[in-house]
Amino acid sequence: MPHTTASIINQCRESGLRRTKALELLIDTLLSSPRPMTLAELSEHKNLNTQCDRATVFRLLQRLTDKAVVRRLGLHERAAYFTLLLEGRHQDFLICSECGKIEPIKAPCPVHALEREIASSTGFTELYHELEFFGICPACSK
Template sequence: MSSSIHDDLIKRCRETGLRRTKALDCLLEVLLENDSPMTLADLAEHPTLASQCDRATVFRLLQRLTVKGIVRRLGLHERAAYFTLLLPGRHQDFLICTECGKIEPISAPCPVHQLEKEIAENTGFSNLYHELEFFGTCPACA
């Protein structure tokens, strides 16, 4: 884990009014170590977090981090939600299976980046970002 990225995340948390706790530190550390989105169960059962807090605490932290724009919630509403960090300069789009709920990162250039720049220039909006998710049936479920 990069300590500078972790420090930047803690700074962003503080700027949004979140208090630094051991549980918050551990949650951010686990999310940073995993490139793939993780479910609440994955996070709550991770040894680093399980030794520091219970599932309810992890859930509350994820909700707060999502509202503050530090974590992105992915997935279908009726299925388990997945969570991933929103890091400045890092953008990731995802494929989501409507049958099993599997989530995969898309390894192709994002077609929306240029449009995002044009919208920002034309509207004057700053800190503009987008989230792109494609839904379909994965090969295993087809």
């Protein structure tokens, strides 16, 4: 099933979140973004900057993170990045510890087999993981 703004809004409503124009615009912006985005990028985005302020975007991101609709990425001392958690789509990331650049890893995830083994041996259900590798990007290495 393809992920749409409407399907993600339904997931939000099932989690107890109220449907608002700001929520719809935020979901639409994250869904259409090819990469994770910072709070600043989201609140300044053309879809959101005239509809809601930075504090509203922040509160929505917090609620969406709490409800496991959004994943928060990044270094603690740098700006956090946010991306949608979409069923059936798993993404791991490389994060530069110098400039904070984040990019998706374009390789199969090596942890899925381990995840299945752990679930089988422990009885845990709905097991998932989030994998982030930290290092120095080529531009910062120069």
